[in-house]
Amino acid sequence: MPGTVTDLRRTSGAASSPLVLSVVLGAIAVAVGLVIRPALTGRFGGFGGDAATIQSIMSSPFDAVDLGYGSYSVIADFYIRIGLSDAPTAAGVLGAVVGATVLAIVLIRVGSVHLGRLSLALAFLAPLTIGIYQAAYTKEIIISLAMLVVVLMPVNWLGELLVIGTLVVLGAEYRTYWLLVAGVYVVVRFVLSRRDGRTVGRVVWMIVLLSVLVGLAMWVTQGVPADSFRGDVNDTASRQSDTGSLITRFIEAPEPVGGVLNSTLTSLFFIVPLPMLLKLSPYYLFIGILFAVIWISAVRAATVAGRSTPMLGRFISLPLAFLVVQGLYEPDWGSALRHATPLIPFIVGAVALSEQIRAAPPGSPPPDHASPSPTPPRPVRTLMTPRTTDHTDGSSARNVLADYLGHLRRWWWMLVVGLVVGGLVGWGASAVMPKEYTATSQLYVGTASSGGSADAYNGAMLSQKQVGSYAEMATGRALGQRVVDDLNLDETASDVASMISAGAHKDTVILDLSVASDDAEFSRDVANSAAVQLQAMVRDLNAQTSPTGQSGAPQLAVLNDAETPESPSSPNTLLNIILGLVLGLVIGAVVAVVRGLTDRRIGGSDEVREIVDAPVVGTIGTTEALAERHTIDFTAAPTPAAEQFRELRTNLRFLDVDNAPTVLAVTSGMPGEGKSTLAVNLALALADDGESVCLVDGDLRNPSIADYVGGNLQSAVGLSTSLAGAAEIDDVVQLTAVDGLSVITSGPIPPNPAELLGSRRFGEVLATLAAHFDHVIIDASPALPVTDGALVAASADGVILAVRHNHTTTDQLTATVDGLDAVNARVLGAVVTLTPSAKGKGYHRYGYGYGTTGQTAPASTESAPDSAAARSAAHRMDDIKESTQERAEVES
Secondary structure (H helix, E strand, O other): OOOOOOOOOOOOOOOHHHHHHHHHHHHHHHHHHHHHHHHHOOOOOOOOHHHHHHHHHHHOOOOOHHHOOOHHHHHHHHHHHOOOOOOHHHHHHHHHHHHHHHHHHHHHHHOOOOOOHHHHHHHHHHHHHHHHHHOOOOOHHHHHHHHHHHHHOOOOHHHHHHHHHHHHHHHHHOOOHHHHHHHHHHHHHHHHOOOOOOOHHHHHHHHHHHHHHHHHHHHHHHOOOOOOOHHHHOOOHHHHHHHOOEOOOOOOOOOOHHHHHHHHHHHHHHHOOHHHHOOOOHHHHHHHHHHHHHHHHHHHHHOOOOOOOHHHHHHHHHHHHHHHHHHHHOOEHHHHHHHHHHHHHHHHHHHHHHHHHHHOOOOOOOHHHOOOOOOOOOOOOOOOOOOOOOOOOOOHHHHHHHHHHHHHHHOHHHHHHHHHHHHHHHHHHHHHOOOEEEEEEEEEEEEOOOOOHHHHHHHHHHHHHHHHHHHHHHOOHHHHHHHHHHHOOOOOHHHHHHHEEEEEOOOOOEEEEEEEEOOHHHHHHHHHHHHHHHHHHHHHHHHHHOOOOOOOOEEEEEEEOOOOOOOOOEOOHHHHHHHHHHHHHHHHHHHHHHHHHHOOEOOOHHHHHHHOOOOEEEEEEOOHHHHHHOOOOOOOOOOHHHHHHHHHHHHHHOOOOOOOOOEEEEEEOOOOOOHHHHHHHHHHHHHHOOOOEEEEEOOOOOOOHHHHHOOOOOOOOOHHHHHOOOOOHHHHOEEOOOOOEEEEOOOOOOOOHHHHHOOHHHHHHHHHHHHHOOEEEEEOOOOOOOOHHHHHHHHOOEEEEEEEOOOOEHHHHHHHHHHHHHOOOOEEEEEEEEEOOOOOOOHHHHOOOOOOOOOOOOOOOOOOOOHHHHHHHHHHHHHHHHHHHHHHHHHO
16 A cells, blocks of 8 residues: 555654644644533533532532542542642643643654554544543543653663553552553553564454453452443443443343453444444444544554564553453443543554554564664655655744645635534524523522621531532432422423532532523423422421521522523524534634645645656646647747746756757656647747657557647558568658657557567667657656556656646656666656646736737648758658668668
């Protein structure tokens, strides 16, 4: 698969490009976290519940660790210690930046931005998941910090020990299942390092075997089924159960078989998430596709990991170990993607390295241990190689950034489409979303005090502590049942409880009760009833728990009744449109950059110079005349196209002054790149300068010179006739109406063109023509489809390579140059053809009339040659005939 990745050797400035790319990806992560994540919070079964839980723990007057909420308490204590307990925006930026930094270091450690299509897609997927899942108060911040330590470790035995130590500390101080991840990592790392290369089936079997062994070990050591810890790992499972994402048992079987089978199937369904895809829901379809892309990519990358690729082994072993352990602990699909987010950068790096290994020539050193070469290979632009030349003066980052901006300018319409579609999607989503009306009542929490100021202070502190408890009571089923009974509702207590949300004002004793429903008056009534019933509920509880007559228990008082909302609280049409515009712009920009980076078509002379070890000697634009007639009348008034060919003619004369080529072969990589038009008009331009030119149609499979030049040229005899020995060379040279131009057509199409063009006779024909013409221009066959073009190029003094603008790909041009190098053809230069015309920049503006007062009638190729041209050509033909006869006499 040539051209997917390239140039595995690192250069001094190689890290600049991934650094710029990482800045772009980090900006995407922060933007997604600050703009898109808030719009998702509370949707899809309680998205963002972890952040709310962490925030509520930090707002508690008690010590976060003492509350006993496990990993939530650890994370809350972490944010408190770094001073972000009351700074959700800063915490979100921190999470996004840490995740993007891990991705940046992975890209730099890969050694370059030489990413293939898959790794590039994953590289842009990573900041999206980072922004959605880490740009808030999140438990994944600790994992990302640990991954930051892991990715910085050296790739040697000491580095492996430090990686394992990091995972052990993470398990001991944060979540114990990371101890299992550390153990499985050691096994996977060892297995992958035993040999180079394996099949996908072997990798899957390794995952299955490890899942079975870990599940059995759980049963033996703990005495519990392998999947019994699901509910203990994720505290939000019950809250998210209404989304349908809860992972339940697939098979009921006696233990330990049941637990082992279900944990193993869970790991496999992370790779191929059939349960999610079978839900036939757009949301789960999207999440399922993400799972499939991420984990199938990881499995494929593991197939090329081996002893000689230690960095790839580390990058892929950690996600696979995590995958095995998640099969035991993960309770729902949504949190599985969230938990995997800190490891996606490792998968990006592993996939990128695997692509480099697959694209490397046999026997070349792996990218993990690239050895310096005294003669570096010709650079080849790949999917992520910027369209720039050498940057060794520290300006590489600026140039790469300019390339990205250039991609945005080139594909600007994608940004516009993204904006329009995003805005329409936001508006359309608001139009179809059910309207919700939110009514809010307020309660005051107070404590009666009969003492002095000290009692009043203690009462106030007690009230603040109780506000959180009352907020929890407000969303419970008990209060829901009281409201149902009070209003005689048809809804169930659980339905009413799900409508109520409660929140306390920080450092106050004010409690808000909000009710959201599709009916404004219903929301108002339920909010007011909930306030009254909560007041009564607290009073009843105080009566049960406090001795008769004892004061000091907190009491509730209705502060503000709920009013009928005049407008719906959801959907927020303006916000949705803005989010749609931002998301559309981001997606449009990502698609534009990816499209530009993956566009393998040659876009300019700089890219040609990077591949062809020869100068670009000309650029030929697209004109109607060339498109219709393929030829230019050089005797008419000057035109931009004519001046471009005259410039090409001048440049050719300076290519090799001491060893000026006479026989020039004009070829291209593929058909349709303008080589025949280039050959014909180059011959016309040379003849226009008073030189004798013989234009030879060397494309014996698809000849076109006779049609392009026109006139009375005959195709019954030509080059194939002479090479086959059926005619002498002087018999096939035909005169044209253009002074100095003679033509040899292809003749009848032979069954063996390669044999004819590779024969000694072909060389003799070219030598004869070179002795009697100033220039011999050969229109050769394309070099890639057949070998004819390479045979002609090998027999010529030099080759002019036609490269079509925005059509010829880097792979094709590289293969063409390599093919010509293989036959020792001398590539003198390249010509970029069919470049966009710049109307309005006409040459007449700069006085290219040369004193002409009007258009000169174009010379007709149908007219007979003038006497001077005829006499000159006749003498030349006589000379060719004489030399042919002399050679025949010598041979006889």
